[in-house]
Amino acid sequence: MNNKIRVGILIDSYIKPWWTFKMLELIHNSNYAEIVLIIKDQSEFPKYNIVKKLLNNRDKILFIIFMKLESLLFKPKPNAFALMDIRRLLQDVQVLKVQPIKRKYSDFIVNSDIENIKEYNLDILVRLGFRILRGEILKIANYGIWSYHHGDYQTNRGGPAGVWEVLEEWPLTGSTLQILTEELDSGVILYRSFSTTDNISVNRNRNQCYLKTLYFLPRKLEELYMLGADSFFDKVKHDNKHPFFYSRKLNTSLTNYEFIKLIIKKYTKYIVRKSWSVLNCEQWILMFAINKQPGLSNSFWKFNKMIPPKECFWADPHVIYKDNKYYVFIEEFMYKTKKGHISYLVIDNNGKHTSPQKILEKSYHLSHPYVFFHEDDLYMIPDTSMNKTVELYRCVKFPDKWEFVNNIMENVYAVDTTLFKKDGKWWLFTNIKESEGYSNWDELFLFYSSELLSNSWKAHPANPIVSDASSARPAGNFFLFNDNLYRPSQNCSKGYGYGIKINQIIKLNEYDYQELCINSIEPKWDKKITGLHTLNFYNNLTIIDAKMKRWKQLW
DSSP states (O other): OOSOEEEEEEESOSEEEHHHHHHHHHHHTOSSEEEEEEEEEOOOOOOOOHHHHHHHTGGGHHHHHHHHHHHHHOOOSSOTTOEEEGGGTOTTSEEEEEOOEEETTEEEOOHHHHHHHHTTOOSEEEESSSSEEEGGGGGSSTTOEEEEEESOTTTOEESOTTTHHHHTTOSEEEEEEEEOOSSTTOOEEEEEEEEEOOSSOHHHHHHHHHHHHTTHHHHHHHHHHHHOHHHHHHHHHHHTOSOOOOOSOEEOSOOHHHHHHHHHHHHHHHHHHHHHHHHEEEEEEEEEEEOSSSSOOOOGGGOEEEOOOTTEEEEEEEEEEETTEEEEEEEEEETTTTEEEEEEEEEOTTSOBOOOEEEEOOSSOOEEEEEEEETTEEEEEEEOGGGTEEEEEEEEETTTEEEEEEEEEESOEEEEEEEEEETTEEEEEEEEEOSTTOOSSSEEEEEEESOTTOSOOEEOTTOSSEEBTTTOSBOSOOEEETTEEEEEEEEOBTBTTOEEEEEEEEEESSSOEEEEEEEEEOSOSOTTEEEOOOEEEETTEEEEEEEEEEEGGGO
């Protein structure tokens, strides 16, 4: 698109939560969109004093008290719900005040206001207020009304968002951006995202969910601007090609009975888990198998364990085969210093292995030593997210001497960076934490460059290409199997390092990315194993890391 996208916003108040203000600020300061109209609902809303509010909500009073206590006990930063006045930001934007016709739960904009709105030739309207919108207003903008649904529309309709997920211990908390249609809850999906549910605090879980969504609308507007309407909506059509049926209940605020039942169940489980942790701990170990023939080993119950000494853990194994030996590069994390460095160990063809030797240490934490060959040189990209860099190293004396080459990226919190070369381009996959209060498990970003040594990588227009804590974060090297390309990813749906998903890459080019999960690996083969988050193989060797339970008194 040559011109900026013309955006209008629908509100019923100028006072909005912080996440909404920051979202509007991103759009207002962008080079791809401009906010040209504010449509404000001028309806009079009934005002109740606190006594009347409590009486009207007496069947939910326990939940209301619980939420007040949550806001006092858990104060995440930044606070997604801190109130801001958007007039500070949009003081030069035209305001059109309307008085909609209200019918039960729905709002209809009158014809005279519809005609006034048409004069602004809007590309998109954004719903940040009003109730359920019906009628001509749904068609007035070129690309419809875009609206948030906090909560995954496939599993949680109604509300309040981010509450049921915690109290019922759902592994993921979802959120959606959609284009509204006349049929309620059947909008055209533009964006879906999933975060790991915070099982301790409702307030923290809601905060994380709403913080994350502030980026959805700016990202999709920018993608629309970059791709153009035809290509953008071809992708939207493809993503909405399957029917969906909602078969769960409509969630509402919890009644006193529902609340008591859920709280007792939840905190009974919590006490059991805390009691377990008094006697037990978990340590990352390595597990491997060597086939007689080249290829993957896929039965983890057969794998050999490599258990570290009690003062450290070993994780993130990456493998190179040289001189008839396997050189395994790992994160070695020392509990005393609470910091990791990069080490290597050697495994021979009979499975005998050496102790790890340290090869790279910095003042900041290092992990995930992704190693690869390029033009006969061996390179490494360790995770240097604590330094807010993506650093490239070259091996100058195998296997223990490495020199810094350059920063591929700077001023970015990027974790577990993994590269792959295809069609003459380097494709860089990394999970990025875009701001404070945000998880680094959730969103996978893609960049590309024709030169490995470049420090100017181009961002993919569909970034983040995956927004799902159960499948975003890299979990090992890409690999080919029967001529298909696969990407291992971490499944953090039940906490960090729970499991691995194997995703087939269906499409990878400068405009589009598609993958399909074909296998989910969970820690169910051994009662002592509670998680895994890296899988790699080279020739005959397959190696993983695994989280193992150990009795504390044995340490």
